[in-house]
Amino acid sequence: MELTAKVQQILSFYESDNPGTKTNLARILMSGKLAGTGKMVILPVDQGFEHGPARSFAPNPAAYDPTYHYKMAIDAGLNAYAAPLGMLENGAATFAGAIPTILKVNSCNSLAGSRDQAVTGSVRDALRLGCSAIGFTIYPGSDQAFDMMEEIREMSLEAKSYGLAVVMWSYPRGPKLSKDGETAIDVTAYAAHMAALLGAHIIKVKPPTSFIEQDEAKKVYEGCKIPVATLAQRIAHIKECCFAGRRLVVFSGGAAKSDADILTEIRGIKDGGGDGAIIGRNTFQRPREEALKLLSDIISVYQGK
Amino acid sequence: MELTAKVQQILSFYESDNPGTKTNLARILMSGKLAGTGKMVILPVDQGFEHGPARSFAPNPAAYDPTYHYKMAIDAGLNAYAAPLGMLENGAATFAGAIPTILKVNSCNSLAGSRDQAVTGSVRDALRLGCSAIGFTIYPGSDQAFDMMEEIREMSLEAKSYGLAVVMWSYPRGPKLSKDGETAIDVTAYAAHMAALLGAHIIKVKPPTSFIEQDEAKKVYEGCKIPVATLAQRIAHIKECCFAGRRLVVFSGGAAKSDADILTEIRGIKDGGGDGAIIGRNTFQRPREEALKLLSDIISVYQGK
Amino acid sequence: MELTAKVQQILSFYESDNPGTKTNLARILMSGKLAGTGKMVILPVDQGFEHGPARSFAPNPAAYDPTYHYKMAIDAGLNAYAAPLGMLENGAATFAGAIPTILKVNSCNSLAGSRDQAVTGSVRDALRLGCSAIGFTIYPGSDQAFDMMEEIREMSLEAKSYGLAVVMWSYPRGPKLSKDGETAIDVTAYAAHMAALLGAHIIKVKPPTSFIEQDEAKKVYEGCKIPVATLAQRIAHIKECCFAGRRLVVFSGGAAKSDADILTEIRGIKDGGGDGAIIGRNTFQRPREEALKLLSDIISVYQGK
Amino acid sequence: MELTAKVQQILSFYESDNPGTKTNLARILMSGKLAGTGKMVILPVDQGFEHGPARSFAPNPAAYDPTYHYKMAIDAGLNAYAAPLGMLENGAATFAGAIPTILKVNSCNSLAGSRDQAVTGSVRDALRLGCSAIGFTIYPGSDQAFDMMEEIREMSLEAKSYGLAVVMWSYPRGPKLSKDGETAIDVTAYAAHMAALLGAHIIKVKPPTSFIEQDEAKKVYEGCKIPVATLAQRIAHIKECCFAGRRLVVFSGGAAKSDADILTEIRGIKDGGGDGAIIGRNTFQRPREEALKLLSDIISVYQGK
């Protein structure tokens, strides 16, 4: 399938990457129902690590089986499926080539503290499992943020040298941030920008609120009259903060909410120029048919239908 | 000996592993009296590290000799024998090929603290001793849990690359867990799930109680009506939490108890679909003939006799 | 373009470096409007890491785009452009060979603490992006200073072995230093000297004040009558402290100030024998034409016009 | 010289070691006056590190010279000479092949704390100096015990791969142990057992007292009626705790005492089946002739004279 002009333009922004990495970015952008549009919907299943298996999968027990998620992502026509090591190992051969995969290489868990993540996968694991990218979370603002940045520096260099893409989850938290500050527009923009500076190809942040956390930033947002009242405005600001739109940025859905609310949020993201959604809990915690319906609706938004 | 359909099915769940690792899993599953059934009984002898030699072996002094355990495991028709470096070195040549062995590569001891383990063996040791797998303990919930996960990430990648299997002991403990919480059903299921996510081939946890530790989990267990009243139900839940039964899970016997109690527990494990038992103290702390009798009875349960 | 006598003299001071490193130093010294004069003006854009994207670029939104800075540095006739990984990746191919680049390989951020920096780039990144040098910040006086020195020791050895040059930002701070002490003449001279001892080819410090922080140093400055009253005198002292002028030393502009103040400072630096300016915020936070005008004026000072 | 049946039996216990390591164990067991008996007397000279040079050697100034100890060990007909790097370097060429040597690769000192040791030698040093073994101290029970175990794990694997033997000094200490507990029979047996589990070929502990430190152990020692009243009984228990006698265990003399006391202790060790003595201060802190006399008397005990 020939690359669309849109995808060619996006790839042109990744001018310093080798053809291997461009190929893997193209694989993600040319898969599923949104193939060629430059938009992406990605299924992440790392809830088991974060909240445990029952809290993640008991509402829809079929989801205990890792192959369920492969099938869901394929049948819904998504762009990629992201999960930790064991989840991907369960299906990587069966579904080889059926959908691009992203190995989430670090993970937190709620039995231990929440301001660091353990590195639980390797670039070599991603290669042997046929993945297109590695995924890594940083916690800007936490005491471990510098260590996490140094970990991804090494893994990112290694991944890129093998032609893999790098997806970065950037979730601010830490002693200098208030709870509201974790999703504040200034902090989210800062977190997304740092992921871009660290060399991420695809950046994942939470949809920001209009709250501004840092006093120094407040002066600038007000002084320069940066519009942040609507979600679309905030998304547009985030995109601008990622190298003037030259980096792909996708947004998570966060906690479960009504379908109407989800679709409203998705429309805001699309209107702001966001590149897509990473949506997990809201799909696998409901029956398969309902999930397929929601994903279809989300995709329709991105298709401009 | 040709693989049974049951073992072929189990191996199919390990679709991402190389033939070397599949061969070693097959060796374990095709050894001893339970060969081909998909069930396992494994003899672990790491008590010496944990409690010291006298507390471990004085009740049955013949057990001071490492070769005693090799012979016991072979004569009882077990699937594998697991022990730390020095124990395996004492017999690995004499009993070469007689029974699959698992090198336990980290160890705690009661002279020092109990929330971490020292790495005391290497993948290269496992290879030079002809082992089929490495064994590694993680303590989900402890302050060292992230470090332990990163250690096993590296050793697991190395082991798999050489065609070894990986057995993970997952024992929750730490500042956020109550004493009862360490064996709670939600915490045990979480611990087993994390071992699966970390890429373990065989997972070892303690038989869980019906206690639920975490408030967030309690809502789900009650809301989704997950049955955890009987041991068989809890075992079935643990198996489901390990990729919908697509990972082998074995259970330890814990502290010494009566044979009747042990066999009742084993029956519960079997009824719940557990894949077998790791049983140490209850065998080597009694006379050889009595141990052989108990192991024979346990195996009979798994044989459905 | 043949090397000028001035540049040949400067290169002679780097007698222990291999021809590769000399070539890269020559590239920097032979680029732009100051080519061949031995003076340099370098554009650094690491503000995004340090203060976040909005505080850095909102005053001049065109600067959100990394290619803006490449063009600015080229059009203004600067000697080099220095930035973190993601910034350089965005333009390294488009502007390949158009201007020497310096990969800033460690970075701080204001969401976390400010007495260490995360290593965020690698020598191999610098090589694959066609850079002429790596840039590294040390914080002499901080609790992390020894760790930072050991990091740059390793990266510097690696960089030099591949023929790259090493630029060192030396910014004193820490528990033993007062706020005024961070820019004191004795402390700045000490910081510059340590960068020279660590093997830096180009040293970057802030223009020092006439304040003297350390009692032991005060005795010497007064006893030996070291003149530090004027900026030119202080710059001359800094240069002397960098191996009697045998190392290149450039000075930053610090916080935004009036153009007149900037040019006065630049004249003082030039009169003291400073080798140039690293100037960031004062260029990219104003409209492009104004920035080009200011840079042209600065260059004129160094050209002795 | 042909191996005796006794030495052949001992080597058979090291069935997992390569011929290189067996050769080095054989060299130690086939050297000196006790050659072929399976018993060993080893001269260790690491007092200089532990207590400083004057406290170690001033009582017999000839001992300041490292070659003194080589000659002493050779002339007394000992099995091996163990010392830190600098001591061995002073004589390794002159006395090449004259006596097996053991490079002590970690060391403590009384200027700093006493619950860890610095790694001060390498396996490659042992190889280039023609040593037969490396020696390593662990402090079971100390906060650093896990780190020390991980250090020896790596060095031991490397040493064995090159055909060297591994001697482990196991000295319990730490916050959970009383002063008396450091030489208690239960703790000493535990410490010796852990060295065996860690893969040591030769284990060195202090002669234990009949004190029992741990409550849990006390129950077993009393319940199982383990005899520990006499030194010979305690030595026999230690040997049993080292894989039922399948590991070589030697005992140190501890602080200086009368010759009669030393010989009484040696007899107890021999009667209990101990494999020999490591004796340092009591030899080199007295005139050479007196030391030779004492060593001769000790050897006579082991010869059964």
Add this chain to the structure above:
Amino acid sequence: MELTAKVQQILSFYESDNPGTKTNLARILMSGKLAGTGKMVILPVDQGFEHGPARSFAPNPAAYDPTYHYKMAIDAGLNAYAAPLGMLENGAATFAGAIPTILKVNSCNSLAGSRDQAVTGSVRDALRLGCSAIGFTIYPGSDQAFDMMEEIREMSLEAKSYGLAVVMWSYPRGPKLSKDGETAIDVTAYAAHMAALLGAHIIKVKPPTSFIEQDEAKKVYEGCKIPVATLAQRIAHIKECCFAGRRLVVFSGGAAKSDADILTEIRGIKDGGGDGAIIGRNTFQRPREEALKLLSDIISVYQGK
């Protein structure tokens, strides 16, 4: 130039070193006015790191230029010149082969704490700069002492494998030592002995006082009547503590003092059998002619004139 009998004897003490290291030791011993005598005078210039540039060089501004020190060491007929990385890089090509050099590979500074040093140079740096040796400081007694010992263990092994010599500065300090204890005879002897045990070829300590710090040591010094009243006696004791004189030991001059005092101290060192002087501040902080005069006088003492 043929080796003298004296130098041949000294080299014989380094029997375990390869010919490369012996060659470099011979280079140092066969250079300058003391060539062949077995005595050495070495110029160290690491004051800039320790006290900053102005405090080091302002009293004699010509000394800001690193080439000044090369010339001084050569013109004064010294045995070697020791300095940190940047200092050596400034002259290593110009003065290639003119005098043996020692790369000081770790450094402290007075802006940060003083109980550790940063590793600031590498063995590979020493090789590429044509050095004969690396120099390393340990602080016996400090909390970092074990780490420093492990650093020099690795660097020393690497240096020796390439035929370099190892010079060790051993400066006691730390929480268990009084200020007077840092130069006490027992502590200095202990520090020198540990450097020897760590495998140093040349040991550098401060001239000790007759104070005795440690109670345990006091008993031995008094009991064994070790003479420490005169400097010559103390030097002789230090030499004895360095393998009965089989290691080269040189002494620093410490703080600036009168020439007469310096020469008296040098005579004491020579009378005690010390192998030479490392003298820095007292030379480069005075005019060149005066420095040459002082060095000439010092050399005359060692020549027995």
